[in-house]
Amino acid sequence: MAGFGFRRGGKSAIDEPLSAEQVWSRLLAWQTRREHTQHELKAKLSQLGVTSELAEQSLAKLVDYGLQDDDRCAEGIVRGQLQRGRGRRAIAQRLQQKGLAAEHPALDEQTENLDWVKEAATLLQRRFGDTPIDDLKAQAKRVRFLQYRGFSLTQAIEAMKSLKSN
Template sequence: MYFNHQKLSCKETALQLLSRRDYGEQELHRKLAGKGFSENEIGEVLAYCHDLGYIDDIKFAQSQIRQHISKGQGEIRIRQELKQKSVSETDIDMAFQDFDTDWYELARISAMKKYRVLETVEPKEYARRVRFLQYRGFDFEQIQYALTPDSDE
């Protein structure tokens, strides 16, 4: 069935968007505002969706965290992405409480996936690997751990 998007109400548009993927409250607000709905309409629809549990910033953040961890990304990058999606610092902190992730091991796994072997390399290559892991969202201690070859002494 073909839908004419201009005839959909704000609520229908919101539900259609939410049927495709999860949205944070502010992200959905921006999307609806971009489609020309009034602040009043958007406010009512967000309250409706919130009351029914269709939008929940903590659950949204948890879903995003799971996705980013599965991609081998670190906490810094994940927090940055959630902030860009206008999730509050408080909600981000609450969402992270449900995860017991070993960021050091995740950094090592990400490095191993990309570089296969972690033997000592020349400084230029080491710097390139550090930049890669920084981009992935790991802090310096995690990167050092990830790029230190295992010693079987």
């Protein structure tokens, strides 16, 4: 394939250092596909063998043009994780994986008025429907499911109680 990112002649990307223009092109291509954090972009550039000085210069240019913003990226991550039914712990972990602070202000801003127990109950309803949760095995399954999704034990138990009372 002679498309973007593939080289002919069997040479790897590390054999020939990328020029500043090539680095800039890669950064633009990555950012147009989806929003990346600076941490992610630095990692991608280092895998290509780009010097840290050239990477810093190119990333600074990207930020100066307003094409990369870690805060904007964090807002998108939090929004996406909330839409997927993730709890606070899972969202914080995802932010850390992307090289951002686990307690990023975007997390607090978007979850300020959020009732985590209600979110957990909605997720349980969506996943398990109206199946009864009378036996301990079914309760444990639901608690594990919610904890896997990033909800606390307390939130999981309260969500199950709220479904039983309805």
